[in-house]
Amino acid sequence: MKLSDAFKFDAKTCPMALFHGGTDVYSPNGSTQIYRQLRRMKIPAELHLFADRGHGFMGNPNKGEDGTAYDHWLDRIPEFFRQMNFDGRLGPEVELMTRYPNDDARGEFHKEPVWPEGRMPDVQAKQCQPYLEWHMPKESKTKAIQIIYSGGSYQGNNPNGFEVAPARRYLNEKGMTVVTMKYRTPRPQGGLAKHTTAWQDLQRAIRIVRSKAAAKGLDPDRIGIMGSSAGGHLTLMGATSSKQRSYRPIDDLDKLSCNAQWAVAIYPAYALTDGENSHNTTGGNADDARLAPEFSFDLATCPMLFVHGDADGWAAMNSVKCWEQLRRMGIQSDLHTLAKRGHCFQRKAAPGTGSYTWMDRIWEFMNHKGVNQ
Secondary structure (H helix, E strand, O other): OOOOOOOOOOOOOOOEEEEEEEOOOOHHHHHHHHHHHHHHHHHHEEEEEEOOOOOOOOOOOHHHHEEEOOOOOHHHHHEEEEEEHOOOOOOOOOOOHHHOOOOOOOEEEEEEEEEOOOOOOOOOOOOOEEEEEEEEEEOOOOEEEEEEEOOOOOOOOOOOOOOHHHHHHHHHHOOOOOEEOOOOOOOOOOOOOOOOOHHHHHHHHHHHHHHHHHHHHHOOHHHHHEOOHHHHHHHHHHHOOOOOOOOOOOOHHHOOOOOOOOOEEEOOOOOEEOOOOOOOOOOOOOOOEEEEEOOOOOOOOEEEEEEEOOOOOOOOHHHHHHHHHHHHOOOOOHHHHHOOOOOOOOOOOOOOHHHHHHHHHHHHHHHHHHOHH
């Protein structure tokens, strides 16, 4: 498939914001191909794709926080204008951590190890010890559970940093239970893939959460996973390869499923063969830049939300090509790219831009898929 010859992309081609429904008979791959060409030409652009929506996807903008991404799609237009400073009102950036500075919405909190003493697989002497933290909301409004972890190039990870703490506090305010995870880093030695021990920790963490959900009044079949950068890659591993065991069973807990019901991948790195260990050298645009071989997009793969900076060196095409593969399989997902934004776009953002409101896309996705009811 290629773009129609009717389109003459040239030096005068302007920045664009593209919107498309995932089930449109006028294929959304038309928009992904236009976006891909704009990437080749380094023209700023945004791409917003809405799961399960056909042609003429207009929603209801009056739903407020009960709305979906397509209900609020018109709001993305002024955010695009603001980020491009077309309205001349782009203000200074604000630290995300200062907007969500405390745990006032959190009630019960406790911490536990991921592995029983002496039973952790592929033990590495110089890696950190993995653990989980339960963050229960003061006022529970949903039985769903979100697991969140950070990135860090598989060299380190921080469950209290800007990639995790604000989202945790945001969801606690919404009345959702959040479980944060510290996974093993730095990268394992001895011929193991960079993600091996982290993937083991994630599969075990999902099983722990599933085993304890009912006793906490939560739903063991409504568990989502979310990570950024290397954590986004780890999210793809958890979502696409849940039928593959990353370690040999050590106890009865490992009889439980480790599949997730939804996943949120924030600027996932290492997702394409162009950029498996570093920046995407061709921006992920080339036809031979394919999905990394460790991903097994199987029938247990859950719907996903992708959010990616348009100017990220770990290219936005990582997310776009994953979204296209899910669509091929009939798995409808959401995707949002953000004009002129690089890696870690949410550390600082200017009010009125998509980088400032990005966490609302998580809640909107959950609203649409019905997992937070």
